Amino acid sequence: MTEQPPRPRRLSLARVRRLPPWSLVAAGTVAGGLLGGAYGVLAPPVYSATSYVVAVPDQKSDPAAALGFAQAYGRVATQVAVLGDAQRQAGVPVRTLRRDVRAETSPDAPMIAVTALASRPGPAAAMADAVSAALTRHATQTTGSTHISLVRFARAVRPTDPSSASPAVTGLVGASAGGLLGGLALLVRPRRNTPGDLAHPPAVPGPAPAADVHGRL
Known part of the structure; x- marks a missing residue:
């Protein structure tokens, strides 16, 4: 065997x-x-591109009002009404814009930053520009009542390096x-037991002496 x-x-x-x-x-x-x-x-790498728009007051408004409206427009930038208008220019569906586009505002300046993420530089810049353009058009429709208009401040630049780690x-x-x-x-x-621990086990207390229980006779 x-x-x-x-x-x-x-x-x-x-x-x-x-x-x-x-x-x-x-x-x-x-x-x-x-x-x-x-x-x-x-x-996969992730590229980010940012487009900027600024709120401009007319003669019947003031800069403080422009700052407040910039905050409000920043909240509606990623709503379905704006994204639905931007999907054709961006070339992607609304669900992609809702997932990959973010809008941020500044507490000190009436400016809105629209940032888009994509796996390629071109689509990232296209989505950011499309959303900022759609937001500008929606703001123009209410300029007569708000006395605030949105103006394109800077277009999105195609990123050369990915933003992912x-x-x-x-x-x-x-x-x-x-x-x-x-x-x-x-x-x-x-905890590992050592030979010294096995040679000297811990003492177990025994019963108390009778003198301690009943007292001394």
Whole structure:
């Protein structure tokens, strides 16, 4: 009969407990760095482009009113009424605009920043410009009552570099998260018994002496 090769031993819990404490942190850091770097390489790049519009008051209004209307127009920039008007120029459906377009306002200036995200530079700039143009047209329809008009301040520029994190950055973030998880696992790791602990077990308190219970006779 031929002897079968010995089977590899499974990593038991006792062997895990005998590992040095720093090994958990090191393993977590290496694994997190590899996973984070792989995510940065495999994830598709994301490009962002921003278009700016500014609220301008007429002779019957004042700058304070323009600032307030800029805040209001910033809230409606991503509503269906505006996005529905922008979808033809942007070349994408409304659901894509609702997902990838954001509008931000400044508390100090009557300006609205319309930012769009896309996997390519061209569509990102096109979506930002389309939404800002649609918002300007909607504001023009109410200029007679609000005395505020929106004017295109700057068109969106095609980005040359992606705004998403690079593999190096995602790798560093993953390594930091992995090291943190390794440190937490080290804190909850069961304490290993030493030979001194087995040689001197903790004393168990016995019953109290009779003199302590009944008093001295």
